[in-house]
Amino acid sequence: MTAWKPISESELYDQIQKTEIDLNGELWNFWQLIKIAPAKWTEKEYGDDGGGFWVVAICGMKVIWFNDIEDGFNISDYKTYGEIEGYYCNQDELSWSVMRLFDLVKFGGDITGQAGPPENLT
Template identity: 35%
Template sequence: MNWRPISLKELNNIIETSVTVMDTEVLCFWNSIKIVPEKRQVPSYSNEDYFWIVGKIKNYIIYYNDIEEGFNISLENNLSHIEVTSSEQDELHFALIKLLKNYEI
């Protein structure tokens, strides 16, 4: 089976599914940080790989790693790429809870 990048439509479907299970606190937080998804380069993979950033707050971003099929948290840098990548396979609401509970935002 060959990997192919996720489409914006597929990403939006994943986000919509996750929103349905969010409690009030997480949903309010999500609504305050979500952005129109934008692709960012991931230098730690290759020059041709991009992940979708879906949320921003202060100097943190939430992005979807479609190779690992999960949402992750990273610091945002001034360059137009994702600086630190991880391979968590979190659903969106779990990544949001981690951001709320474990980061100084």
């Protein structure tokens, strides 16, 4: 049995670069506004084992972060900078999370409980 190993920063950058190739128009502009240099943030339920999770974007009081246990991106709230509030185990592509957050900003609503690509991305 192979032990779980957190994603490296260079592997994460590879995933981000693959996504950036596919983003265009409003989504590209939105991504340019919210993306940050990946930073490890704490998460109290499952984040200790890997030294936290990589946050790749911040928009208001929400973050897009990579769950390397489940191998996918998620959107969570935060109250304190550096601390993810709420563990999610979606296995979303980064582009799905960017689209979901963009739609939330543009149209309002709630992102909880969603998994898979947004309807207008498929």
